[in-house]
Amino acid sequence: MGKGDATPTKSATPSASATKSPSPSPSVSASASATKSPSATPSTSAPATKTPTAAPPATGGTTTLGAWPTPTGKKAVSATIAVSGTYDGGLARFYGSGSLGGDSQSEGQDPLFELADGAVLKNVVLGSPAADGVHCLGSCTLQNVWWEDVGEDAASFKGKSASAKYVVDGGGARKADDKVLQFNGAGTLTIKNFQVEAFGKLVRSCGNCSTQYQRHIVLSNVKATAPGNVLVGVNANFGDTATLSGVTVVGDKDITLCERFKGNDSGDEPTSLGSGADGTHCKYSESAVAYK
Numbered sequence: 091m092g093k094g095d096a097t098p099t100k101s102a103t104p105s106a107s108a109t110k111s112p113s114p115s116p117s118v119s120a121s122a123s124a125t126k127s128p129s130a131t132p133s134t135s136a137p138a139t140k141t142p143t144a145a146p147p148a149t150g151g152t153t154t155l156g157a158w159p160t161p162t163g164k165k166a167v168s169a170t171i172a173v174s175g176t177y178d179g180g181l182a183r184f185y186g187s188g189s190l191g192g193d194s195q196s197e198g199q200d201p202l203f204e205l206a207d208g209a210v211l212k213n214v215v216l217g218s219p220a221a222d223g224v225h226c227l228g229s230c231t232l233q234n235v236w237w238e239d240v241g242e243d244a245a246s247f248k249g250k251s252a253s254a255k256y257v258v259d260g261g262g263a264r265k266a267d268d269k270v271l272q273f274n275g276a277g278t279l280t281i282k283n284f285q286v287e288a289f290g291k292l293v294r295s296c297g298n299c300s301t302q303y304q305r306h307i308v309l310s311n312v313k314a315t316a317p318g319n320v321l322v323g324v325n326a327n328f329g330d331t332a333t334l335s336g337v338t339v340v341g342d343k344d345i346t347l348c349e350r351f352k353g354n355d356s357g358d359e360p361t362s363l364g365s366g367a368d369g370t371h372c373k374y375s376e377s378a379v380a381y382k
Contacts, residue, residue, distance in 0.1 A: 153283040155313055158262065159236060161215045167202045174206040179214035183238075190221040199242050201225040207249065211235060222246065229277070231257045240266035240289075249275040252304070259283055269294050276303035280310070287315040294323040295330045297353045297360035304329040309337060316342030325353030326363055326371045334374035340382045347379060348372035 161183035168188035171177070184202055199222040203211055207228025216223060218239035224232065228249040235258070237244045244263045247256045254277030262285035263270045270286055271293040273279050279293065286292050292314060295305045307322055307330070314321055314337070321337070324330035332348050339345050350371050351360040367374050 153260070153311060155262075155283060155285050155311070159215060161217070164217070170200050171203050172206070173203055173209045173211055176210040176212065177203070177214075178212050181213045181215060181234075183215040183217040185217035186219040186221040186241075191219055201246070205230045207254075216244075220244075226256055226275075229254045229256060231259065232261065233257075233259045235261040237261075237263040237266075237270075239264060240270055243268075243272040244270045246272040247275050247277075247279055249277050250303075252276050254278070256280070257282075262286060264288055266290055272296065273305050273307065274299050276305065278306040278308065280308040281312060282308075282310040284311075285313040285315070286318070289314070289318045291320040291323055292318075293321070295325050295328075295353070297323070297325060297351050298355065298357050300355055300357070302328055302353060302355050306330065307332040309334045311336040313338045313340065314345060315340040316345060318342065318345045320346040320349050320365075322348045322372070324348065324350055324371050325360065326350040327352050330371060332372050332374075334372075335378045337374075337379045338382060339379060343381050347374065 159181050162180055163182040165182050165184050166187040167184050167190055169190070186202060190200060190202060201222045201224055202216060202220060203224045205211055205224065205226045208230070210231045210233065211224060212233040212235070215236045215238065220237060220239065220241035222242045223237065223240065224235070224245040226245065226247045226249065228251070232245060240263050244266065245258070249256070254275060256277065256279045258271065258281045260283045264287045266289040268290040270289050270291065271279070271281065273293060274296045281293060293307055295307065296302070302325070305324070305328070307324065309322065309332070322332040322334070324332050334347060337347070346365045348367065349365040350363040350368070352363055353360050366372060
């Protein structure tokens with residue numbers, strides 16, 4: 091979660107886009123109905139009732155994007171699941187209940203999953219309600235993670251080190267009123283082999299967080315299906331960059347590929363500085379994008 095910029099001019103879903111503001115990382119509590127991985131568990135798996143129908147994508151290079159998976163089971167989550175090491179959900183559907191059962195854009199919601207520095211979350215389907223999705227407190231990998239109906243945000247990246255690396259490899263997200271991936275922290279966020287449908291912004295470098303960083307975003311082999319507004323938003327004045335390759339836009343040639351903003355740390359709405367490739371902050375060639 092986190093504040094970013096003004097409400098998009100186009101609506102991705104029937105509900106209105108919301109302006110978000112950052113909030114402190116939530117505390118993690120135990121839950122009888124949610125599987126919770128201890129802070130030093132090398133690998134944790136959620137029970138699955140049948141064989142997953144979608145395999146994780148191969149790492150490296152271009153991968154054919156597969157069909158949305160059929161969940162193998164379902165699991166209610168009433169308290170944030172803390173992940174340290176690797177958590178394999180077996181492609182079960184996880185959804186919020188109790189205090190995590192809201193489906194609004196209200197601020198201050200806790201995530202379903204909170205990842206420690208270096209953690210891996212894989213083979214998970216987040217159903218509805220999804221609260222504030224996934225929080226990464228440092229470097230993390232989200233592999234073959236799917237959001238059926240994005241809540242406040244699908245995932246938020248919060249590491250404070252310039253060397254932090256966040257990787258979203260495979261999976262996809264649907265029905266995001268505003269942002270899908272919220273980049274509040276420092277470092278480099280790579281999104282590859284990913285598909286998004288009906289969204290406000292795929293990824294946004296926080297435009298008005300109280301602490302700002304230089305951020306770098308890399309998109310590779312990404313398919314965006316309309317309706318949608320913006321693929322990437324960066325803060326030019328903080329030295330952010332977005333590098334795009336292998337992007338396919340389906341259904342709307344007017345989706346903005348990369349928009350530059352003048353970010354701030356005061357909480358004010360950031361000012362747009364323009365959009366399109368500039369070779370400095372929005373880096374891509376005409377051949378990097380295909381329209382269908």
